[in-house]
Structures are given as structure tokens and as C-alpha cells.
Amino acid sequence: MKLHFSYSDQKSTIPVRDEIIEVRAYQMIVWVSVVPDFFKHWDPQAPKLPAILDTGNNHNFAITKDHLLRWAGIQVSGLVEKKHMRERGVLVPLHDAGLWLHADAEPFNLAIDDGIAVYDGNWPRLPTLGLRALTNNGLQSFIYGDTKEVVIRTPPAWWWPF
Amino acid sequence: METTKTTEAPAPAVDDLFVNTPIGMLRSMQAYMRELPELLANPAYGGWWVAYCGNERIGISRTGHELARKCAARGLRSAECYIGIIAPQDPDEWVGLDLH
Incomplete structure (x- = not known):
């Protein structure tokens, strides 16, 4: 799996469904699909939604109930609740879900052991893909500040020099 | 004569502390937490994944999706497993998971 994309040092916009979303400068946007069942195969009908790649976030994936419904077409009540994480003293529910990262060739199934965090209210402003999802799936991530490009990939099968 | 009909109490459908979590998933998570120290003691498994359905360990694998496929092939639902x-x-x- 390889995903190669660029980010901007300027504010920009992206279309999501019938909305125009503001992307702030230096925000790295990846596209994901959330599906209700971790066991299911890839569903080509699953909607794509943007997520900020946030290596400072220590969890898998965070989304608001509102974005989950509007962009992924999923009612949070349709997702099995797994457990809670404690964040700033508040318990946030983690829900069982399948998460697919849209890569250059085909979507990549991110294994999410603890589920996704679903928030009430309007934070996070955009869904967030955290470092745990990359780490637990053994993905390599490269940020090229000189060209403002990002590469996320599965480790190559071999290294040079041998 | 009065007869008393005794019925066996049905197994609880939910845990009193985790009312929103399917009981099967909860029991699987507890099995995972119980056996995690033993798994961590084996450095060969570091970063690997393990799947449980209740107290039964379904398997250990390098990737979570491989275990998900294995569980699905056995006809298990994600709500009764933990990977x-x-x-x-x-x-x-x-x-609170350690309270039971």
C-alpha cells in the first residue's frame, strides 16, 4: 500500500458531499471510509470523508456524531460501543467500526483494536486519524517539508542495500 | 398443593457496568486483558494481534485483518469478539474492566 499526497501552507477548501470544507494551512488531509463492521470486506459504495492526519493524536480515529451521520451515513447508535477512554477527565465512547484508508491504488483496511472515538458536539472540527492507527498497522510515514508532500506506505518487502 | 415452578435465571444480556457493550465483546476484552501479560512476556509477539471470542483464543497473527477474516470464516460476529x-x-x- 502506498499513499502519496501533498499539503499546503495556505488555507484551502475541499468538497465533501454537498459541503465545502475549509482546510487550514499545514493540515494534512487523507481520505477514509468508515463502515459499521470491522469484519466486512471493502464496500465500494462506502462514502469517502476527509480526515486530518494528526501524528500528535494518540488515538486511532476521532469523529463527531454529526460528521459520522452526514459524511459516512452512519448513526452512532448503529455502531457497537466497545469501551471508553478518559480524555481530560471525560469518558469518550469508543465504537467498533471498520476504517479504510484511501491509498493510491486501492483502499487499505486499517485494523482498529480499540474502536473509533465518537464525540458529541462540534469537536474535532474535522475527523482525525491518529498515530496509533498508523503504528498498530505497521505503516511508515514520511513528511517531506521541502516539497510539502507526504508518503504513507506499508514497509517494503526488502531494503537496499541488502 | 402448591407447586413452585423454578426456572433457571437467564444469563445476563449485558454487564451491569458496561450496559452499552455486547456481553460477548466484553468477555472477549476481559480475556484479552487477562492474558496480555503472558503474551507480552514473549517478545516474538510484540506488535502482533490476538483475537478472542469469549475465553477462547481464536488466534495470533501479524495483522488484525487476518484475524478478522479468520473470525468471520468461523461465522463469528465482530460484536462477540475482540481483536x-x-x-x-x-x-x-x-x-472499570478489571472490576469483574
Whole structure:
């Protein structure tokens, strides 16, 4: 799996469904699909939604109930609740879900052991893909500040020099 | 004569502390937490994944999706299983699970 994309040092916009979303400068946007069942195969009908790649976030994936419904077409009540994480003293529910990262060739199934965090209210402003999802799936991530490009990939099968 | 009909109490459908979590998934998570120290003691499993259905360990694999496929092939539903990574866990994220 390889995903190669660029980010901007300027504010920009992206279309999501019938909305125009503001992307702030230096925000790295990846596209994901959330599906209700971790066991299911890839569903080509699953909607794509943007997520900020946030290596400072220590969890898998965070989304608001509102974005989950509007962009992924999923009612949070349709997702099995797994457990809670404690964040700033508040318990946030983690829900069982399948998460697919849209890569250059085909979507990549991110294994999410603890589920996704679903928030009430309007934070996070955009869904967030955290470092745990990359780490637990053994993905390599490269940020090229000189060209403002990002590469996320599965480790190559071999290294040079041998 | 009065007859008393005794019925066996049905198994609880939910846990009293985790009313929103399917009982099968909860029991699978508890099995995972119980056996995690033993799995962590084997460095060969570091970063691998393990799947449970209740107290039964379904398998250990390098990837979570492989275990998901294995569970699905056995006809299991994700709501009755837990597939977790073999890595140290933050107790703050397992609130109350150790109370049973």
C-alpha cells in the first residue's frame, strides 16, 4: 500500500458531499471510509470523508456524531460501543467500526483494536486519524517539508542495500 | 398443593457496568486483558494481534485483518469478539474492566 499526497501552507477548501470544507494551512488531509463492521470486506459504495492526519493524536480515529451521520451515513447508535477512554477527565465512547484508508491504488483496511472515538458536539472540527492507527498497522510515514508532500506506505518487502 | 415452578435465571444480556457493550465483546476484552501479560512476556509477539471470542483464543497473527477474516470464516460476529494488539495498554483506556 502506498499513499502519496501533498499539503499546503495556505488555507484551502475541499468538497465533501454537498459541503465545502475549509482546510487550514499545514493540515494534512487523507481520505477514509468508515463502515459499521470491522469484519466486512471493502464496500465500494462506502462514502469517502476527509480526515486530518494528526501524528500528535494518540488515538486511532476521532469523529463527531454529526460528521459520522452526514459524511459516512452512519448513526452512532448503529455502531457497537466497545469501551471508553478518559480524555481530560471525560469518558469518550469508543465504537467498533471498520476504517479504510484511501491509498493510491486501492483502499487499505486499517485494523482498529480499540474502536473509533465518537464525540458529541462540534469537536474535532474535522475527523482525525491518529498515530496509533498508523503504528498498530505497521505503516511508515514520511513528511517531506521541502516539497510539502507526504508518503504513507506499508514497509517494503526488502531494503537496499541488502 | 402448591407447586413452585423454578426456572433457571437467564444469563445476563449485558454487564451491569458496561450496559452499552455486547456481553460477548466484553468477555472477549476481559480475556484479552487477562492474558496480555503472558503474551507480552514473549517478545516474538510484540506488535502482533490476538483475537478472542469469549475465553477462547481464536488466534495470533501479524495483522488484525487476518484475524478478522479468520473470525468471520468461523461465522463469528465482530460484536462477540475482540481483536487487540499485543502491546502494553494504558489503564486509563480500560476504565472499570478489571472490576469483574
